Each structure stands twice: as C-alpha cells, then as structure tokens.
Amino acid sequence: MPREHEDLLKSRLDINVLYDLYGGLLTDKQRKAFELHEMADCSLSEVADALKMSRQGAFELLQRAKRRLVEVEEIVGFKSTLSAFDKYKIDVERLLDQYDDKLPKEFKSEMLKLLSDLEETGDQDV
Secondary structure: OOHHHHHHHHHHHHHHHHHHHHHHHOOHHHHHHHHHHHHOOOOHHHHHHHHOOOHHHHHHHHHHHHHHHHHHHHHHOHHHHHHHHHHHHHHHHHHHHHOOOOOOHHHHHHHHHHHHHHHHHHHOOO
C-alpha cells in the first residue's frame, strides 16, 4: 500500500477514535454530518442534501467538527492515555513471556488476569 494511502487511513482511524471518545461534545448537526460522511461514507453532496445545506457548508461543518475533536483531545488527552496503557500492557505481556520459565505460574496467571481486567475497564463506554 502506498505511503499516502497509509497516512490517509491512519488519519481516518484517528479521527474516528476521537469521535468515539468525544463525539458527544459536538453539536447535533456536526455529529450527523460526521456520521454521514465518515461512517456511512456519504459524499459531501449527499451530506449537504441530508442536512439541507450547501456542499461548502457541509465541508465547513465537517472541518469544524474535526477541529473540535482534535482540540478536545489536546486538552483532555484521553486517547493518548489509552495508547500509553496499551503500550504498557504489551510491554508487561512481553516481559511475562520472556521470563515465563522463571516466574511462578500463579504470579503469571494473576498478572494476566489484572491485565485482562484493565483491558475490560478500558473497553467500557466513556
């Protein structure tokens, strides 16, 4: 896959994660436009028609919504925190595997249970 496609895909995934976290902070119209364009894969013209506005208006509405999501993340940092937890979890699992033969089985089992509980806590809706 060309690098530009990878960057576009990563960008779309990132903004969708931000929407999952902070979408409730957008206006109803911004949420509807975002959902139509990003999730239902509607074109700007289709979004504009659905919201009874111009194509330019739909574009600007989407841009404001995306900027708002990024601004909230910069202030709150919840996505960054979740990413850090994911990295720590992977690092701990790697260490448990690396020292598998030196650790008591009960210890490893308890650690894996704690990591699983942490992951379940992170999967809950915000």
